[in-house]
Amino acid sequence: MKDLNLNKRSIPPVTINRLCLYHRCLEKITEQKDSLFSPYISSSEISHLTGINPAQIRKDLAYFGEFGLRGIGYPARELQLELKKILGLDKVWSVIIVGAGNLGSALLGYEGFKRRGFLIKAIFDRDRSKIGRRIHNLRISSIDKMEEFIKEEHIDIGILVVPAESAQEVANIMVKSGIKAIINFAPLRLSLPPEIKVNNVDLSIEFEGLTYHLKMC
Amino acid sequence: MKDLNLNKRSIPPVTINRLCLYHRCLEKITEQKDSLFSPYISSSEISHLTGINPAQIRKDLAYFGEFGLRGIGYPARELQLELKKILGLDKVWSVIIVGAGNLGSALLGYEGFKRRGFLIKAIFDRDRSKIGRRIHNLRISSIDKMEEFIKEEHIDIGILVVPAESAQEVANIMVKSGIKAIINFAPLRLSLPPEIKVNNVDLSIEFEGLTYHLKMC
Secondary structure, eight states, X not given: OOOOOOTTOOOOHHXXXXXXXXXXXXXXXXXXXXXXXXXXXXXXXXXXXXXXXXXXXXXXXXXXSOOOBTTTBEEHHHHHHHHHHHTTTTSOEEEEEXXXXXXXXXXXXXXXXXHTTEEEEEEEESOTTTTTOEETTEXXXXXXXXXXXXXXXXXXXXXXXXXXXXXXXXXXXXXXXXXXXXEEOSSSOOOOOTXXXXXXXXXXXXXXXXXXXXXXX | OOOOOOTTOOOOHHHHHHHHHHHHHHHHHHHOGGGOOSSEXXXXXXXXXXXXXXXXXXXXXXXXXXXXXXXXXXXXXXXXXXXXXXXXXXXXXXXXXXXXXHHXXXXXXXXXXXXXXXXXXXXXXXXXXXXXXXXXXXXXXXXXXXXXHHHHHTOXXXXXXXXXXXXXXXXXXXXXXXXXXXXXXXXXXXXXXXXXXXXXXXXXXXXXXXHHHHXXX
């Protein structure tokens, strides 16, 4: 497989979303080693699993060099590892959580994050009655310490789990302190500089597809 | 627009996933009424927003009747409402949560669910010290009452937020009592009859796309 040598040319966000989908699907497949009798996967198999058109898949993957072998497919494991690298999922990232309510506490204890290289370095709250309390082996810090902490610890990602009315203010401090990416659980659209990447989380997406199935029962 | 009259022919899950994507994207667009100077949207605009190939979009939507007008596009609002109906998102669904820890409690208070027609009717736990306590105006019930409750209240969807070691057992009771769809937050694959629809939640997906962006900063 050719070395990718991607440099810093930017890929459109919509392509990145598809690469994430391919990566997730390949990861699942390569984990189920027993059921994988061929180490290769075709674009039509990836299409079947992701819902993306095979021609689109071939186009997306060709963009990064010559991955596949005509008539055989893509080497699943190598392709997964390359996508992981392209997407920056092979690195360790420093994360903070702001908001030590139920959801913030649950996210702090969520096992999947560490396994994927997302290390939660601190949790902040404004509520004095919470500050100093330990949850999942971390002490809740005062939000007044957040700015300094982000700068000193070079935090990459902020998870925002505060009420809607304080979300914009907290996000502004995050950005001012150097955070470049935010996962926003607060139910509002943040207004931030365009270079800041925000993922707005809507947990009701977890219901998606279920209700169609229920209608048919 | 033609009446759909879908009957009970089943659509492949992968198509349903794409319909969910189109619906979510149309919902966003039709909510931002000010920025919408045309009430029509083309397949290439939907493609740009969802990452799905325009030919695939036209094929998916044609499956349900003649939605679009050649050269003009699809009437965004009508299409959104039709997809909502197809996906069963125009109805009210009864939901229970099992597991009254941080995540279960956070989900119980999550505002987005009710707004989308997902009514949480009860929350169950095994822990005697929790049973009877009130969170978000619901009393935590003993898991021993779950089976009867599901049957009597005709619960549609169960949200599983228990530790991995008890998830399969709780899921079995849910299914035995008549639940047809499960949202599984426990970190394991459940083994259930094929007619039961399960969405396995992986919250680390919320980090997706962010790390590519951080790599480029």
